[in-house]
Amino acid sequence: MPGYIFGMEKKMENNRVVYAVGDNIITSLGVTTCENVDNIQSEKTGIKGCVDESLYPEPFVASLIDDSRMADSPLWKSLSSFHRLERLMIFSASDALAKSGVDASSSRTAFIFSTTKGNVDLLVKPDGLDRDAELSEMAHRVAGFFRSVNKPYVISNACISGVLAVMLGQRLLKSGEYDHAVLIGGDLASEFVISGFMSFKSVSPSPCKPYDKSRDGLSMGEGVATLVLSIDRTLVGDAQPIMVAGGSSSNDANHISGPSRTGYELSMAIRQAMEESGLAAADVDLVDMHGTATVYNDEMESKALGLSGLTESPLLSLKGYIGHTLGASGLIESVVCLESIRRQMLFRTLGFSEVGVPVAVNVTTATSNAKIKNVLKTASGFGGCNAAVVFSTEKGGNVVPDDDCVEVLKECVIKDKMVMVDGTVAFDGTDTENFASFIRAAFKSISEPYMKFAKMDDLCKLGVTAVDFLLQNEHLHEKYGETEISMLLANRYSSLDTDLVHQRIIDDRSTYQLSPAVFVYTLANIVMGEVCIRNKFKGENLFLIDKECDRKRMEQIASLSLSHGNSKIAIVGWVDFLQEDYSAHLLLVKKR
Amino acid sequence: MEDLIKNLKVQLVEELNLEEINPEDIDTDAPLFGEEGLKLDSIDALEIILLLEKHYGLRIGDPKEGKSIFYSVKTLADYITANKK
Numbered sequence: 001m002p003g004y005i006f007g008m009e010k011k012m013e014n015n016r017v018v019y020a021v022g023d024n025i026i027t028s029l030g031v032t033t034c035e036n037v038d039n040i041q042s043e044k045t046g047i048k049g050c051v052d053e054s055l056y057p058e059p060f061v062a063s064l065i066d067d068s069r070m071a072d073s074p075l076w077k078s079l080s081s082f083h084r085l086e087r088l089m090i091f092s093a094s095d096a097l098a099k100s101g102v103d104a105s106s107s108r109t110a111f112i113f114s115t116t117k118g119n120v121d122l123l124v125k126p127d128g129l130d131r132d133a134e135l136s137e138m139a140h141r142v143a144g145f146f147r148s149v150n151k152p153y154v155i156s157n158a159c160i161s162g163v164l165a166v167m168l169g170q171r172l173l174k175s176g177e178y179d180h181a182v183l184i185g186g187d188l189a190s191e192f193v194i195s196g197f198m199s200f201k202s203v204s205p206s207p208c209k210p211y212d213k214s215r216d217g218l219s220m221g222e223g224v225a226t227l228v229l230s231i232d233r234t235l236v237g238d239a240q241p242i243m244v245a246g247g248s249s250s251n252d253a254n255h256i257s258g259p260s261r262t263g264y265e266l267s268m269a270i271r272q273a274m275e276e277s278g279l280a281a282a283d284v285d286l287v288d289m290h291g292t293a294t295v296y297n298d299e300m301e302s303k304a305l306g307l308s309g310l311t312e313s314p315l316l317s318l319k320g321y322i323g324h325t326l327g328a329s330g331l332i333e334s335v336v337c338l339e340s341i342r343r344q345m346l347f348r349t350l351g352f353s354e355v356g357v358p359v360a361v362n363v364t365t366a367t368s369n370a371k372i373k374n375v376l377k378t379a380s381g382f383g384g385c386n387a388a389v390v391f392s393t394e395k396g397g398n399v400v401p402d403d404d405c406v407e408v409l410k411e412c413v414i415k416d417k418m419v420m421v422d423g424t425v426a427f428d429g430t431d432t433e434n435f436a437s438f439i440r441a442a443f444k445s446i447s448e449p450y451m452k453f454a455k456m457d458d459l460c461k462l463g464v465t466a467v468d469f470l471l472q473n474e475h476l477h478e479k480y481g482e483t484e485i486s487m488l489l490a491n492r493y494s495s496l497d498t499d500l501v502h503q504r505i506i507d508d509r510s511t512y513q514l515s516p517a518v519f520v521y522t523l524a525n526i527v528m529g530e531v532c533i534r535n536k537f538k539g540e541n542l543f544l545i546d547k548e549c550d551r552k553r554m555e556q557i558a559s560l561s562l563s564h565g566n567s568k569i570a571i572v573g574w575v576d577f578l579q580e581d582y583s584a585h586l587l588l589v590k591k592r
Numbered sequence: 593m594e595d596l597i598k599n600l601k602v603q604l605v606e607e608l609n610l611e612e613i614n615p616e617d618i619d620t621d622a623p624l625f626g627e628e629g630l631k632l633d634s635i636d637a638l639e640i641i642l643l644l645e646k647h648y649g650l651r652i653g654d655p656k657e658g659k660s661i662f663y664s665v666k667t668l669a670d671y672i673t674a675n676k677k
Contacts, residue, residue: 201638258634451631454611513646516638517609 291317
């Protein structure tokens, strides 16, 4: 097995270290990292009252990007043929790449995107589906602008997407697959997401108050960020080079929209990221968490910090400055953390005044000089997902991930009204009328009644059914702990099928019957959440968007995950659904 | 009251996608949320708020207010009877 031997060789010679070499942030607070962080340092918020009926029928509070800030730039002007999010991403990445000196067009450079909804603003077109709304189309156009020769990685994993981009970038570089990675995150404050969060009654009527006693919900934000990573130390511009020392993810296996009741799962992601970094809790000079200022998120985070022995470390949430920027938030906030290290400054958690979470945590109340060498960044999101990464000027991380170490144990394919397991027909539904009746019959043929099944959207029904067939008679829990079982999925259409349902609801302004039970399914990774809840899987989570089922890439992602922390076995593959066009192709894999 | 309870059960099954449940089998006095009965969750609670708005013109602004109102089909029916204009 030459691949395996090659992997071993790499392990012997290599301890590659991943450096941050360039970055940019675009939010309401500015169009460069420096502008944004200067404003944060002077405790200025970009969240304000907005009246814009194209975004929401009533006045609302949010942090929005002012495009006129870029209007005089020749680059911005030249990008008028791109959709707004793509234009912002190109503007951001151009700045970061110029600072980094990395050659974007090199075969050694990977592009990694993080977004929840991409060009979702295009769905307002009533006449059919605009293909540009597909996330991989967006990624290809942006990467194409930089003449990238590699197929981009597109992460769409709810609000942890940005942190996962850092984690995946570090792994791809450490494994030797690439030498540089351009991480680009972005999400817009579209009517789609604003109305959705409103339906969840999770938006505060005033600027958000993370961890505070009187917190009453999040503030919506939009933003774009780029972080360029490289193994080439000569490209580092900082006096103290900053390394990505560790990263991990987990799933709560509790609820698709509500966070864990214990914080245990986030603490597991933290523990594994810390273990990889080789740092102890006492070494952490700053923890920047998701801190959305919803009652339950902040509560859960405090519990996770308690379980991680990190209640003494200064705790920061940046949401009071720029709101919740969804798939971009993890990247934007990571870049602010890097600036915290560069400036040797702790930033105040704007909006916070009195601790209102069950575990006493050390929320920052002032902007001050401090010695900062190691920062922990975390995020948590819908679908029960959590992620953590560690930035450090002291350690480069001690795991050498192997990108070719998986062994396939079992395979399940669902398409054309048939379920195949290891090449044998496991269920034949060719006599069923449509997908709905097929999937119900397939599920019933193998599983006990499950109340949640009928509530799921079709993508989730497909995924949950495919996993039930894949794992029949496997008894995974007898052999593996719940945090050792990971889920790494991909598809083409993300959650587009349910996105269109939500879009049609908001199109009808006369009724505007927003439904949280619809909106919660407008994220592709919810299918992993449903599977994790049903099967009590708490290991790593990663959802990628791709143009087609790329088995090689999925095995690579699984290899990288299985080289880390607890991860021992993974369900990887493809689950895709759009208007009766569906397919699932799952593999059960373990480390060879 | 009888009719209201009967209608509520049908509406709950429809709006909350309780496909496996026969409306008549819902116990009028049993808890809707928690580990028994219908085992509804926080998303269902938000959907019930919408249901009350859509079918009965009643607005509950804060989901927390719903806790006692949403306890059972009976408490829901009582609330509707008391507040319907």
